[in-house]
Amino acid sequence: MPLLALGLNHRTAPVEIREKVAFPPERLPEALRELVRLPAVNEAAIVSTCNRTELYCGVEALEQERLLRWLAGYHRLPAEVLAPNVYVHPEQSAVRHILRVASGLDSMVLGEPQILGQIKDAYRAATEAGTLGRVLGRLFQHTFAVAKQVRTDTAIGSSPVSVAFAAVRLAQQIFGDLARQTALLIGAGETIELVARHLVEQRIGRIIVANRTVERAAHLAEAVDGYAIALKEIPTHLADADIVISSTASPLPILGKGAVERAIRERRHRPMFMVDIAVPRDIEPEVAELDDVYLYTVDDLRDVIEEGLASRREAARQAEEIIDVQARRFMDWVRALEAVGSIRTLREQADAVREEVLEKALRRLAAGRDPAETARWLAHTLTNKLLHAPSVGMRQAALEGREGVIEAAHELFRLGPPPRRG
Incomplete structure (x- = not known):
């Protein structure tokens, strides 16, 4: 039985297209059952995230046009609108593609681990919908094993590759377990939102979000089970913060040396880790002169990020070799399966x-x-x-x-x- 993967992602389609073909989780079972009712489709799974929508099918013949028409029709779009954005991977190429996706090699951020969890969600949804057969079921299990091997045998996910991730990684290096720490995030833009997400993943104890517009701070704080304050309230809460990460568009510093000095005294000189991601800077440079304060700027993080990218690029080359071997191994199993009958x-x-x-x-x-x-x-x-x-x-x-x-x-x-x- 031929394998076929058809989809689009952040490299082939703009967000305006991707959002139109996304499958909400509650509609996924219905969509899967509709997909396997197509005459040529024996089994199917759908991976749908903010960056990609992909159909993985076991088919009687490689009829990609029929799958494209189904995807477009399901979302009430003309097929010709989707066609320029779609890629197709048949047989071994389909196996290699899902192995690369699960290993983080096809992600916007090289080596990011979240996609593997999303593929596991897709597997679970297809299993519950009853649309997985012997081949796709085995393919997903093989995919999980290979992704684990890539993580174990290479450094693909061990190095930070974004300012937000680098900041959280440095905090971990200083404090170790973050479960007992409080983080004060200044700003509520995209970078701070990403920092908050990474902190939650590391089970941070508590998050305080400070922003000029309290409503926006409250929106982010609610998403991460945190607490929102206005910028003018920072001096009241600064001593509670073990970690301070700031990224605003303020033309003038928000935190001065005097305020931080008072907070350190209140903390009885327990260490405070601070990252100023903003340009112009939010934290006065003189703060770095204080004992028990570890202050980093965005330039300090750049070397960490570049080292991480270089490490991941090398790891990606090693991962590609693993994936090539494992894709061939899976196809050997498929061909042997075809001989069984x-x-x-x-x-x-x-x-x-x-x-x-x-x-x-x-x-x-x-x-x-x-x-x-x-x-x-x-x-x-x-x-x-x-x-x-x-x-x-x-x-x-x-x-x-x-x-x-x-x-x-x-x-x-x-x-x-x-x-x-x-």
């Missing part, structure tokens, strides 16, 4: 011939025929019947000049190399 049919035919000849031999013995003669008759007849079909096929292939069939027969029956034509 043929082998079963061959054995059933041989069993039927054996039973037929054996029944006749038993009747001969019951009629008083000589056992030795009957045994020779049985062996001769069984051999002739088993070899009749292959012999006729080889003779016909020779007459028609189909040398490939003759070569295959020599390989299957261990006949040695075919004789040279004189």
